[in-house]
Amino acid sequence: MFSSVLIANRGEIALRIARTARRLGMRVIAVHSEADAEAPFVAFADEAHCIGPAPARESYLVTERILDVAKKTGAECLHPGYGFLSENAEFAEACAAAGVTFVGPPPSAVRAMGLKDAAKALVEKAGVPVVPGYHGDIQEPAFLKEKAYQIGYPVLIKAVAGGGGKGMRRVDKHADFEEALASCQREAQNSFGNAHVLIEKYVLAPRHVEVQVFGDKHGNVIHFFERDCSMQRRHQKVIEEAPAPGMDAATRAAFGKAAVDAAKAVGYYGAGTIEFIADGSRGLRPDGFYFMEMNTRLQVEHPVTEEITGFDLVELQFRVAAGEKMPVAQGDLTIHGHAVEARLYAEEPERGFLPSTGTLHALQLAGGEGIRIDSGVLEGGEVTPFYDPMIAKVIAHGANRDEALDRLRDALLDSVVAGPKTNTRFLCALIDHPDFRAGRLDTGLIDRNLEALGAVPPELDRAAVAAGALALLGEEQMRLADAGLARSGWASDPWSENDGFALAPGRKGSLRVKAEQEEIVLPLDASASEIGEALPGADRDFTLVAGGEGIFVLDRGRQVAVSIPDPLDVSFDDHGGDAGGLVKSPMHGKLVALFVKDGEAVEKGQRVAIVEAMKMEHPVLAPRTGTVEGIAFEAGAQLGEGARIMVIAEAE
Numbered sequence: 001m002f003s004s005v006l007i008a009n010r011g012e013i014a015l016r017i018a019r020t021a022r023r024l025g026m027r028v029i030a031v032h033s034e035a036d037a038e039a040p041f042v043a044f045a046d047e048a049h050c051i052g053p054a055p056a057r058e059s060y061l062v063t064e065r066i067l068d069v070a071k072k073t074g075a076e077c078l079h080p081g082y083g084f085l086s087e088n089a090e091f092a093e094a095c096a097a098a099g100v101t102f103v104g105p106p107p108s109a110v111r112a113m114g115l116k117d118a119a120k121a122l123v124e125k126a127g128v129p130v131v132p133g134y135h136g137d138i139q140e141p142a143f144l145k146e147k148a149y150q151i152g153y154p155v156l157i158k159a160v161a162g163g164g165g166k167g168m169r170r171v172d173k174h175a176d177f178e179e180a181l182a183s184c185q186r187e188a189q190n191s192f193g194n195a196h197v198l199i200e201k202y203v204l205a206p207r208h209v210e211v212q213v214f215g216d217k218h219g220n221v222i223h224f225f226e227r228d229c230s231m232q233r234r235h236q237k238v239i240e241e242a243p244a245p246g247m248d249a250a251t252r253a254a255f256g257k258a259a260v261d262a263a264k265a266v267g268y269y270g271a272g273t274i275e276f277i278a279d280g281s282r283g284l285r286p287d288g289f290y291f292m293e294m295n296t297r298l299q300v301e302h303p304v305t306e307e308i309t310g311f312d313l314v315e316l317q318f319r320v321a322a323g324e325k326m327p328v329a330q331g332d333l334t335i336h337g338h339a340v341e342a343r344l345y346a347e348e349p350e351r352g353f354l355p356s357t358g359t360l361h362a363l364q365l366a367g368g369e370g371i372r373i374d375s376g377v378l379e380g381g382e383v384t385p386f387y388d389p390m391i392a393k394v395i396a397h398g399a400n401r402d403e404a405l406d407r408l409r410d411a412l413l414d415s416v417v418a419g420p421k422t423n424t425r426f427l428c429a430l431i432d433h434p435d436f437r438a439g440r441l442d443t444g445l446i447d448r449n450l451e452a453l454g455a456v457p458p459e460l461d462r463a464a465v466a467a468g469a470l471a472l473l474g475e476e477q478m479r480l481a482d483a484g485l486a487r488s489g490w491a492s493d494p495w496s497e498n499d500g501f502a503l504a505p506g507r508k509g510s511l512r513v514k515a516e517q518e519e520i521v522l523p524l525d526a527s528a529s530e531i532g533e534a535l536p537g538a539d540r541d542f543t544l545v546a547g548g549e550g551i552f553v554l555d556r557g558r559q560v561a562v563s564i565p566d567p568l569d570v571s572f573d574d575h576g577g578d579a580g581g582l583v584k585s586p587m588h589g590k591l592v593a594l595f596v597k598d599g600e601a602v603e604k605g606q607r608v609a610i611v612e613a614m615k616m617e618h619p620v621l622a623p624r625t626g627t628v629e630g631i632a633f634e635a636g637a638q639l640g641e642g643a644r645i646m647v648i649a650e651a652e
Ligand code: ADP
Pocket: 131, 156, 162, 163, 164, 165, 166, 200, 201, 202, 203, 204, 206, 208, 232, 235, 275, 277, 292, 293, 443
């Protein structure tokens, strides 16, 4: 076994690989971007080396920087994880040239499976069923259109170099073909630098079933059964499970054989996945599935296979890379129970699944029986716009599918994430959707049920707003009391009806509270019962997390942020024209320089400060011409996102 490993990846997968490597006695060497300097995978490693700025193409994708670290540290092997350089044959070759063992398949296999057309042709020769279609070299539009007609609509146009669900167009009518082809080729050229496409029959009610294969360097190839990844949106996996619902022994044997044949056709070793598409309308059958592509790496969803087989696939990757034989034979493998994985994302299903970034003010992922959590972030950490906004993979194992699904849903509901919005509520709705529960799966299920799954703009939950408003009012009254503005005897429990709220004698102020796009004005001397009447539901069972500029009110996986708007913040005023005088920190970071003093005159657009975040400097500019007032921090201070640094008072 190797004595050291360099992990050329980040986040949860880097941490997951590092844990196995450490258990096997290896020295763990991490590489990271500037944005990841504080990340848990960096802290976990025995040593860590910065390889460049936040954008992946300047760090995680730079072969030379990574291999420099490998040489400098004497790393014996390199694990690429998934994504980044994991399916890059040149990178694997560069590792070999640098004397570092690449923990992955032979570069020739990566190359052979790299383009969808060549891969299809190759496995077809090995007797593996492929989706009917055309995957030849001729790319003339008229010729391809004729082929589409022969195949029969609907067809799918696929970029041969495509990946990640990009570069695909479904065409339903002959008349629409040219336009779809042109747009697919444009996207393929722009995204992958290769405009070649193939045409295939569009499988109706498609089910995505993939088989985990494993080979060693001695010619043995076996499979670790299948995973069903039909729960997708925009061709990206949302929930994965093993085994596939409705898979009988004969069908499983047919899938397994096809997968092993495909892997053997390219002399495969290491971990790989053969993706098949099945016609879900007819159920899974030995003659009803087709090869789609091979992923020549570890998959995001490998934990469900580990849970049902009891094998650590990363350990097997290391053993195979070190030249060991597969420690098991096909006949020794059995399936134990059922496992399901949900990808917990910082995103808003309610708004087209837009990523949601920012500080994780709370992150408590619930454990429990049969629950495994693979996460790469911690409470207080950031979800940045630089990388995939996945917070964690939550994996549940159970004696059967229903038990696994129940455990998964309960673990998600018991988890607390505040700051970025998450897809928790959406995942739970999907887990309990009647079709999904019944195993009536196909890749269109999510899109057909967006409304039922709550992935539509929600009504503002007034009860949640009430709970947040009440908490903020309590804080504000407490602050006034501390400042001696309130009547003495301010109750220690702001929720208690009997004590009422502190009143500032003769002072009838009000508190403005903002939730999403709405504002509520509350009299500062309101009593709890008055507020309860005005804002019913505040006593529902919410989880409140203070953070940022206010309070996050969490209710079964959905979050409403309630805050006190700054009166000078224009985003809350609709005066238009005037940019307002508030100078806020654009992000969570450090105030590294302050260029002005209180009372100083500044011009609109003048640089007044610099905030450093993730090793990058962000100039802060005066929003208008005027005089600096109320500088709230000194240089060196840590600033929260949106922290008020100063105000520029309008020039007379
Ligand atoms: P990528 O490399 O971008 O992941 P794939 O070829 O693996 O592309 O396809 C991604 C997804 O697109 C599949 O999981 C499936 O949902 C859908 N898909 C692919 N081929 C077909 C087809 N012939 N008919 C219907 N859906 C398909």
